[in-house]
Amino acid sequence: MDLFTGQIDPKKNWLPKDGVVHYYGPILNHAEANRYFQQLLETIAWKRDVALIYGKRIETKRKVAWYGDQAFEYTYSNHTKKALPWTPELLKLKQLIEKLTKETYNSCLLNLYHSGEEGMAWHSDAEKDLKKHGAIASLSFGAERKFAFKHKESKEKVGLTLDHGSLLVMKGSTQSHWLHRLPPTKLVKTPRINLTFRTIISI
Ligand SMILES: O=C(O)CCC(=O)C(=O)O
Numbered sequence: 001m002d003l004f005t006g007q008i009d010p011k012k013n014w015l016p017k018d019g020v021v022h023y024y025g026p027i028l029n030h031a032e033a034n035r036y037f038q039q040l041l042e043t044i045a046w047k048r049d050v051a052l053i054y055g056k057r058i059e060t061k062r063k064v065a066w067y068g069d070q071a072f073e074y075t076y077s078n079h080t081k082k083a084l085p086w087t088p089e090l091l092k093l094k095q096l097i098e099k100l101t102k103e104t105y106n107s108c109l110l111n112l113y114h115s116g117e118e119g120m121a122w123h124s125d126a127e128k129d130l131k132k133h134g135a136i137a138s139l140s141f142g143a144e145r146k147f148a149f150k151h152k153e154s155k156e157k158v159g160l161t162l163d164h165g166s167l168l169v170m171k172g173s174t175q176s177h178w179l180h181r182l183p184p185t186k187l188v189k190t191p192r193i194n195l196t197f198r199t200i201i202s203i
């Protein structure tokens with residue numbers, strides 16, 4: 001595996017204050033990343049997500065799935081989700097990113113965006129059952145997409161492009177002070193899969 005080629009510096013902090021974001025660039029070569037993309041498409045139990053918009057329950061076009069060490073449960077939009085047991089591919093990816101980021105993770109939320117018209121609105125990943133200030137490792141496959149951060153008070157913005165097979169890590173106080181989003185775009189016609197490895201605290 002050819003790590004850190006080009007000018008990507010994985011030690012650089014992309015945020016000017018109040019958090020830490022590292023972008024490693026591609027951590028898998030193109031052929032390996034292609035193989036994972038195809039395997040994830042075929043082996044993950046993809047389902048449409050549900051959201052409450054003005055109190056109305058709607059289903060997203062974007063598909064999601066949730067895996068973990070245990071059958072962790074969480075409820076949102078009047079809907080309870082239970083984590084499925086790791087697949088062999090997810091376990092391999094988890095071990096790889098644990099080694100690279102020197103952190104551990106016990107669950108993974110997966111998103112499948114069928115085209116650039118699907119994205120994710122501004123949010124932070126700070127639900128009460130997520131470890132406070134725990135690292136979140138985001139692995140991307142398929143279409144290259146822009147990703148953005150916005151400071152909750154100053155509204156400062158930071159943007160970067162997430163490549164096929166690339167790793168981004170958000171840690172420290174990032175989720176307390178910054179929102180992030182995947183902006184929709186008409187320019188992208190092909191699908192993208194994103195995996196966010198997280199640490200859930202079971203109470
Ligand atoms: O698709 C992405 O890159 C981000 C997904 C995300 O923010 C999330 O799952 O919380």
Ligand SMILES: [Fe+2]
Pocket residue numbers: 123124125180
């Ligand atoms: Fe997120």
